[in-house]
Amino acid sequence: MSRTRVTPSLVSVTNCHYAGHIMGKLKLGPDIELPLREAIGQCVAILGIRGSGKSNTAGVIFEELLAARYPLSIIDTDGEYFGLKEKYEVLVVGEGENVDIELNPDSAAGVAEVSLREGLPVVVDVSGMLSEDRDEFVLEYLSRLWELAGKLRKPYMIGIEECHEFIPQGVRTELKETVARIALRGRKRGLGTVVISQRSAKVEKDVLTQAGMLFLHRVVHEADMRVYGELLPWRKAEVKEEVAALGVGECIFMADQTVKKAKVRLRDTFHGGFTPAFEPVETPKLRQVRGEILAAIQRAGARVEPDAWDPAPGQQRSAHTRCAVKEAPMRTRQETVAPSRAKAQDAPADVPADSGPTSTAPQSWQRGHPEQDAEVEDVLPDEVLRQANRLMRRLWRRPIHERRMLAFLASREPRAYTTAELAAWTDCAEAVLLGEPPTELVELGLVHRERLARGYTYRIRLRPYVNEVFAPFQSELGPEGLHRLVGYLREELMDLGNSV
Ligand SMILES: Nc1ncnc2c1ncn2[C@@H]1O[C@H](COP(=O)(O)OP(=O)(O)OP(=O)(O)O)[C@@H](O)[C@H]1O
Ligand SMILES: [Mg+2]
Incomplete structure (x- = not known):
């Protein structure tokens, strides 16, 4: 499989909040430091079995981007990323236990627009949505980002958890086309993507082979190992040996000419998807989202439809309104693990995966x-x-x-x-x-x-x-x-x- 080289971004950074940090580095671990400018328009893929450390790695990337005031949105399928609020001003919207503003799909485009225009980091928590609503929400949200990015051309990162659900190999949906289009053609518009999946063989191959940066955590299943074999410039036996030996948080890191084994640091902020321990641990008090951020959502006006809006931050709203503000809840770490998730983590190793038929993703997206x-x-x-x-x-x-x-x-x-x-x-x-x-x-x-x-x-x-x-x-x-x-x-x- 051929790989594209990381090419310099066409997007201007001079008028961005973080222009002063652009020479900075993303410190992802003792052996991985990346120039921030390499993140612009980058397609990053994080793969590995359940519990191998993917979400932690993604969380570390997001922390580093947020520290550099790099705007982003995270499509959070398991309600894991609200903890970023411990340290950074991030708005959590959608439907889930820890959202600041409950939103339905009608409001998705408005929030996406505010996020990109104002540089507001947003966690889109879709963990509480039924799959139809979730897909509609994500489609509306990402479509708006794509359209607007064509005008604004500002650096912006989009994280997508469980990306095999949005860009499945061998299936064509409108949502898949939108996500794949952003991943494959977003660079020219400043849009970067961080796609995360425990089902490497189920993810659209075009996206994986075009990713400029890979964090390959441990896999065990043959089909996933085959995908790694196609992505890594190593002999099959070597891939198997190296990958099988990876511990939690360790990965094969690959970008441009670099291919090396590396350990990613642990997240600084609370990881909502942590593996539960016996002792409950108090969650530190989360920072309140700034009033201006909430006001910016209000300024999205009709599109956000803030029926029950009151600009004072932190006030309790009815959960039944279309756009309701909730106080950041205090809870123990154990309480934050949804029962279905806790069960899933008890399950043995990886779920078998197989590769689907040949991709039908439009090649023209890469051309543009x-x-x-x-x-x-x-x-x-x-x-x-x-x-x-x-x-x-x-x-x-x-x-x-x-x-x-x-x-x-x-x-x-x-x-x-x-x-x-x-x-x-x-x-x-x-x-x-x-x-x-x-x-x-x-x-x-x-x-x-x-x-x-x-x-x-x-x-x-x-x-x-x-x-x-x-x-x-x-x-x-x-x-x-x-x-x-x-x-x-x-x-x-x-x-x-x-x-x-
Ligand atoms: N770099 C690391 N150093 C130390 N511990 C880590 C590291 N990465 C992850 N862990 C620990 O491993 C556990 C699982 O990590 P994480 O939730 O990131 O896995 P995952 O691959 O995203 O799993 P899932 O597929 O279930 O979402 C967590 O409890 C986390 O604390
Ligand atoms: Mg995870």
């Missing part, structure tokens, strides 16, 4: 159109971009023959093609194009179809479509804006054909 994206996203109004991206997400869900057809027609607008011609150009069987016609695209108004004696002709109608769908923004966009929007969508449509 940075110059064009930058211009367009500076010019187009937020709501227009949001709608355009929503359309693209919808189109990415169409079957591959429709996507190839769209990509081809977009590149040849305004010419019409017969199904036979399209079959030849797009390398799809004509029977598929005839048997599964792109009716939804026709109904959407994006494609025009004419019936022939045998089959159809198709042509794209991008400009009329934009005129119709974006009519409410016509005066705001003007002819120049409409032209750019058409150009932007055409480029995006042409990418649709590039997935495997």
Whole structure:
């Protein structure tokens, strides 16, 4: 498998809070010190079996970033990261035992926007959400970060626990596309990712092979060992021997030209996912989230929908309101371990994992159109971009023959093609194009179809479509804006054909 080298970031750091720290180092352990600038736009993967020290390693990275005032969000599936508040001003939102503000998916985009604009570190605790709500929340949150990062281009890190649940190998979902897109193409927008998983073989391979920095903790299962074998530049037997010998908190660290065994330090702040001991330990009092942080969420206005809002920090709110502030609770360490989690930690070693079918993640994400994206996203109004991206997400869900057809027609607008011609150009069987016609695209108004004696002709109608769908923004966009929007969508449509 080929690996990309760590390339310098295109993102400016001069106007960031931490510009003064940019020469600083992330001190992750006695043998691992990284220049902070290497974190910008970096894709970091932390893998290993249950209990091997992944969350601790991630926690140490987040502590070091927070100490350097580097903004971040953590998608926290187990409610483990609220302890960062012991030392740093971090807002914990979502649904879980230790959240400051309870939020539902409607408010996710608003909080993401505040976090990126204001540089507010946020822990998105999704541990208490049902899986559908959780996925919707994360999708809304990350989609907003992606869109806005295209405009702001500020360094920002996104941590994702249990990432195999969001970027599973061999499965296509809108959420997966969003997460993989950030991991693979986020660098140009300043977005870095820290993806964490105990199921190496279940994580989308493209993301792992493109990760610029790896922390490979202990694994035992053959399928996971195979993944390590593909990631590490060592002989298989050597990989097995070295990895099997790793203790808790130890890992094979790999970045750029470096590959070495290293021990990560223990987190300074309370680790909500610690392995329970017999003696209960008092949790130190957590710092209250600053009033300004809460006020910034309030400033997100309608999108956050703070029904029961009162700007004074630390006041108890009803848990039933859509956006409720809770006091940071005091509890013992043992109490913080959810029963299901405690049980899981008692389970023996690792769960068997197998590798899924070949990836279907679009290769075009790695290519991108940075110059064009930058211009367009500076010019187009937020709501227009949001709608355009929503359309693209919808189109990415169409079957591959429709996507190839769209990509081809977009590149040849305004010419019409017969199904036979399209079959030849797009390398799809004509029977598929005839048997599964792109009716939804026709109904959407994006494609025009004419019936022939045998089959159809198709042509794209991008400009009329934009005129119709974006009519409410016509005066705001003007002819120049409409032209750019058409150009932007055409480029995006042409990418649709590039997935495997
Ligand atoms: N670097 C380290 N030094 C010492 N102890 C560590 C280190 N890393 C982790 N531990 C200890 O190992 C236990 C498990 O660590 P952690 O929760 O990070 O594992 P994990 O791999 O994230 O597990 P899970 O898959 O269950 O989430 C914790 O109790 C933690 O204190
Ligand atoms: Mg963990």
